[in-house]
Amino acid sequence: MESLTAFPPELLAHILSFLSGKELATAAKVCKAFHEASKVDFVWQRCMNREFGVSCAASSLSPREIYTKLLHKYGFLLGTWQIEIKPYGGLVHVKFQNNKLLGLQYGAPHDPHVDWPMMVKELFQVMLDDEGNTIINCLQGPQGPHKGQIPLLNASTARFMSKCCCPDLHRHPQGREQEFLKWCQEEMGVSEEDIMFQHMQELLFMKFMIINQYQFCYVYKRLTMPPHLPEQLIAPGLFKGTYGSHGLEIVLLTYDRHYIHCKKITGDPNVPASELSVLVDTKKPLMLDEEQQVDPTELARVTEQADKEEEEMNGNSASNNQSQEGEACGSGHDVSQQHLPQSQPFAIPEGFRERGINYPKTCKMRFCGTGLIAGHGYTSPSRTPGHFVVFDDDNFGFLWLELRSLSVYSRVTEKMD
Ligand SMILES: [Zn+2]
Structure with a gap:
């Protein structure tokens, strides 16, 4: 220990700045030289930056006090x-x-x-x-x-x-x-x-x-924000969406293998917060022309057909090659933009409530999915068919086919990390 304490104080402080807050507090008790070195501001500045990702502003309080009395106890907030x-x-x-x-x-x-x-x-x-x-x-x-x-x-x-x-x-x-x-x-x-x-x-x-x-x-x-992987169709994160007479609600978009989940962060008396509002199956992409899109009967038909095709595909792949299936599971994120329909027209079906918003005339992609509905008090919840429509990386829509309405969602751009 003697050799360490013989170091110049600034070098000793530099060495201590690699320690965690807890280790620093212990080191300060070892000897006078360590105690003095542990009082240097940048040691604690570095520590709070590393552990909490923050820097403190100039004030009458030292970074050491801010770390030990505030961040150490409440930094987890x-x-x-x-x-x-x-x-x-x-x-x-x-x-x-x-x-x-x-x-x-x-x-x-x-x-x-x-x-x-x-x-x-x-x-x-x-x-x-x-x-x-x-x-x-x-x-x-x-x-x-x-x-x-x-x-x-x-x-x-x-x-x-x-x-x-x-x-x-x-x-x-x-x-x-x-x-x-x-x-x-x-x-x-x-x-x-x-x-x-x-x-x-x-x-x-x-x-x-x-x-x-x-x-x-x-x-x-605590809400954990999922990381954005480059191959994802739309970056995960928080979105604001229209929920009829309940007004706007906030959902968190995440990925689970080939599914996209939109979980409610705020809710209403029908479908409460924390429930899975929209579930998208990216294995069921759709490419529709304008004529098909404006006709609700045609929309119901193509949705059923996509379900049937997916079922048949599943049946085949299960009997074909099980090891391939296993690999896909292991990859964690197998949602990729490859082989998916890209830009296509977008039109609102006849008779759908669309609430006077100017919708884009094209969309990037469209998939089959389901949306959660329930009676007041979350009674008889059930999933109803719908289409998930990606307009761009910050905007998407969900067509509730049976409710005949369209919810639109826009990314929360306020920084929360
Ligand atoms: Zn109060």
């Missing part, structure tokens, strides 16, 4: 989360900004503007005061930051909880009814006229009440 509010869900991203951990809720924009930016709302912050004490604030409600809690219950970093200690501060001074109307307009983009429709009013009021009940104690579940 960084990343993307789903709020567990049944059935609505929610999307939250925690980032490190100005030496604070800031929890932001990302809401879908107003219906039907899937291409608008997400609506961002501050939920909580975790920071240090000048003395280095941890401060946790709830940032909800009209009255600014107030006391909150993030109980660290267990070692799991896959879930956490945030609490508000002053629920009264969430109330708007104008009263409950005004608060409801304001929420409808600002968050749902629904005018007072629209609220007059009985069905709309019930849906909105239920959502308002349930979200209000939860806002003093949220539970979050």
